[in-house]
Amino acid sequence: MDDRRDLWRMGWAAFCLGLPFLFVLAPIGTFILYSFWHNESGALVREFTLENYRAFFADPVFRNIYLQTVALCLGATIVNLVVGYAIALFASRRPPRLRFALILMFMLPLFTSYIIKVYAVRGILGHRGVLNELLLASGLISEPITAFIFSQSAIFLTFIVLYLPFAILPIYLSIERIPENLGTASADLGGSQMDEIRHIILPLSLPGVVVAALFNFVMTFGDFVTPTMVGGTEGFTFGRIVFSQFGVALNWPLGAALAVILLATSVLAVGVAGLAMRWSTAR
């Protein structure tokens, strides 16, 4: 009886460790291994080489697109942090019911189809899209603005529309967590509302800002669907280049190496966020 129970227990452990090993760790290991192999006239050569990594560091095209994408995603993240902070602050200053409704309204679009939103944004930003038509009709412009679509700025705008809710929630939750009596104390001591925001709310909500920044940066940096849909031929991003290695370009080892660099960048972002978190809570 005891033997059977031990056997059963061992089987359970093997199952619970084995499946994650097989379906999570093994694929990731294989993918990293692939990045050290290379393609020779279309065939995979299973020999260790740093060729793919050298290609990234030596080729100015890859390097430039990488840096451009970092800048693009940082830019979108900063805009979302500023706007997201303002919205979170506004919501936190409303009565509880309205507060809840407001946050829910901002979160709802997260539960609607991602690809449909990208598609719709494309329809709005298009050369003769809704935005241009509205601007034309209002007489503000006489020719459609071409920069709205199939460009880096199109990706930038779409990132803001799609990822803003991801910035609002962490910031809102961290503002919400600040004890109310701190504000009362500040007011009792003669501090204005602006003083309260500057000296109490802002410093204490920094951890939420860090989380929001991390979410926004990592998600936009790895996104290749939005850039493909609205970026056209001008709006190339690093994620798109990785993806194209598995489609049109068909150079899997190179794609794997570029994806390792993408992953390393995300891990670096997590590290920076960790440091920022320590710094923001230390004071």
Add this chain to the structure above:
Amino acid sequence: MKQRSGLFDLVLGTLALVSLVIIYAPLAVVWVFSNWQPVRVRGALQLAPFSWDSYVALTRNADILGALGTTLLVGLVSMLLALILATTFAMYYWRTAGVSRQIMQALVFLPFLLPPIVVGLSLLIAFRELDATRGAFTIVVGHTVLLVPVVYRLVLTRLNSLSPSLTEASLDLGASQWQTFRHILLPQLGSALLAGALLGFAISFDETMVTLFLSGSTSTLPIRLWSMMRLGFVPEINALATLVVVAAALATAVFGVMQLSGKRGER
């Protein structure tokens, strides 16, 4: 002083309102275009009179309906797999001690933390090494890997909130481990599993980035939309998009009400 903070709120409020309009504009446009189809008159955008034509066309589009069927099937299967696996893993974490459970948990969470593009191409490469043909099966594997951490988190949180005396009493009274799980623990996990099922299905239904790597010639709805949009415009997309958004909003509302009433019940 009072006036200054009033002005401050006005500025923030305006910004919030403008942002709301901007993030809802895409959804609104899709709906408007589904009933008032956009037409081009010498390049300029105009709306046709109100009609349900795009919805009618949708019901006749075998491509989209086929993809919808695949999506529902994939969602259902991955959701069920995720429920079973996540519960097993959560029980393992809950009932054992030591490093092995930490390792298991780290691996379970990993796909949730990694960029989707990395998850997708890892699985793609692994499947190629195994000579597996891409199709519904590979999509289900990918989705299950993504859903397990979500359901696991929900189930483990619930398990941790249970009093250990429940299982102790059951075992003392001579029930087997399985009986204890089946009759004592499982009923307690109901709300967590339901939440996991809904959330999991919703994630699977919408999943795009990992699926793009794993779909092969089988298309789920997001993949179908992806290729249709790259080829060109079909009015049915707007009808479909509107229906999907309405369904998602309804599901979210139902889920929200359930969570709220569940919390009230627990109190």
